Amino acid sequence: MPPAGDAAALFQRAQALLPRIAHGAAQRERERELPYALAREVANAGLLTFRIPKAYGGPGGSMRDAIRFLIDLAAVDSNLAQALRPNFGLVEGLLFGQDNEAERQLWFQRLLAGQIVGNGGVERGGRHGEIRATIRRRGDHYVVNGTKYYSTGALYADWISSIALDEHGKETHFAVPRGRAGLELVDDFDAIGQRLTASGTTRFADLRVEADELRISYFPRDRRNPVTPLFQLYLAATEAGIARNALHDATWFAREKARPIKHSSAQRSVDDPYVQETIGQIAALVFAAEATTLRAAEAIDAAWADRLSNASLTEASIAVAQAQYFAVDAALKSSEFAFDVGGASSCDREYNLDRHWRNARTVANHNPRQWKAAVVGAWLLKGEAPPTTGLF
CATH class of the missing domain: 1.20.140.10 (Butyryl-CoA Dehydrogenase, subunit A, domain 3)
Incomplete structure (x- = not known):
């Protein structure tokens, strides 16, 4: 759908879509049927773009607008709501970042076009938050190796965003298309609940990452941020x-x-x-x-x-x-x-x-x-x- 002019238009689209998402939600969970098509409908309706400013073609909604929609979505399918969490975090990080106009233009347009971002998430073992995945330069590109877990929304996504450590131990963020060779998404999330959030394993095996696919982190851990x-x-x-x-x-x-x-x-x-x-x-x-x-x-x-x-x-x-x-x-x-x-x-x-x-x-x-x-x-x-x- 074309970008919405304001949050009110997005809420109208949501009200039309939410009953369809609610239909069969209990059965989907019981049968473990991942709602791929519904995730795509949410993205195509522009419902991941509440916070994109009007200057970039977005609706310019408030945080209250975004959270109100997310409550409504979770009230019909909490799995789908949580699976789309990385997209809202991406937008907020871009809004917080400085001197990142090119990246804003790139990612805001992708989201406005209905694309979805998933997370190659936290690793298991070691201290909480510890990163063991590596990224190394190889000629004009980079290569990533490692295994992630809690990959929220990855199976529904067009882009997988993740973090690895370079040879100096520095956290390096990147985002690659989900179909890239060397990227494996495994549907093995086996928790007692939220089983359809696509939060399973992501494996990187000599995954090629282009130089322009590296991302600046706008999620600092040493100071307050939104x-x-x-x-x-x-x-x-x-x-x-x-x-x-x-x-x-x-x-x-x-x-x-x-x-x-x-x-x-x-x-x-x-x-x-x-x-x-x-x-x-x-x-x-x-x-x-x-x-x-x-x-x-x-x-x-x-x-x-x-x-x-x-x-x-x-x-x-x-x-x-x-x-x-x-x-x-x-x-x-x-x-x-x-x-x-x-x-x-x-x-x-x-x-x-x-x-x-x-x-x-x-x-x-x-x-x-x-x-x-x-x-x-x-x-x-x-x-x-x-x-x-x-x-x-």
Whole structure:
């Protein structure tokens, strides 16, 4: 589709597409059918471009706009929402970068044309975040060798972005077309949840990387930046969407499938006061999770408006940490409460209600929520700012 003129146009496209994504989502997870075509539809509709400025042909949306859409997407398919995370991080990094006009033009146009970026991600073994993949110069190009895991969205992507160490131990970023010889994408992600995020293994075997495929990193780990809070808030948005999806399924099950327990005062489950209470509890959790996540998005917008001052970026990180903590709790509780509206039949595999808890638990394990709470506590008690490790 042609680039959208503003965020409102993108939301209209999303509302037309989201019901199609919702249809069969539970079955896709149960059968482990990766939604390749749906990922392509999201990209073709321009829904990865919310934050691309109007000056580059994009809609010029706010962070709040982007996060609002991501909650909506996660509420119908949290796997697909998380799988597209690298694209939003790429845009934010380019916006943050300086003296990178050529790279902005290149990547913004690719995204506006419907192309998708995936991640040749974190490696297993060693210390968290340790990189052992290597990149070496060979004539007029470079060669990469190594193995990555947690390659979010790679199987859906046109471009694979990754990191390797050069001969001096310096992190070197690059992005190559997914069909390049020496690049192998393996569908072996085997977590209990989020199984369709295409987050499996990426192997580099003498992968050729051209000089113009090297990228500058706009994701510094030694100072505050707006990219890190986005990546973390993205996870909170996914959790908030999972909570809403659990509410949707619980409401449907109570209306269409459940029957009151024998000693209930009601003839229909929808009239049972405890079913009503349970739905109300889930609804309150969903309402609050979405509200806190959107408020944290506004904190990132405020940091941009404040020219990304250290103070405003710190406030944004604190806001995101709080939103993450609550969104995780809300998603886990909502997905557990969903079973309280029905009897034993709610556990039937055909309904796949357990996917909500499994998905919420898997997203939550990306970054322990205890650290989120502890960092906020340290800030309030001692004025100690969050770490700049890339997780806050």
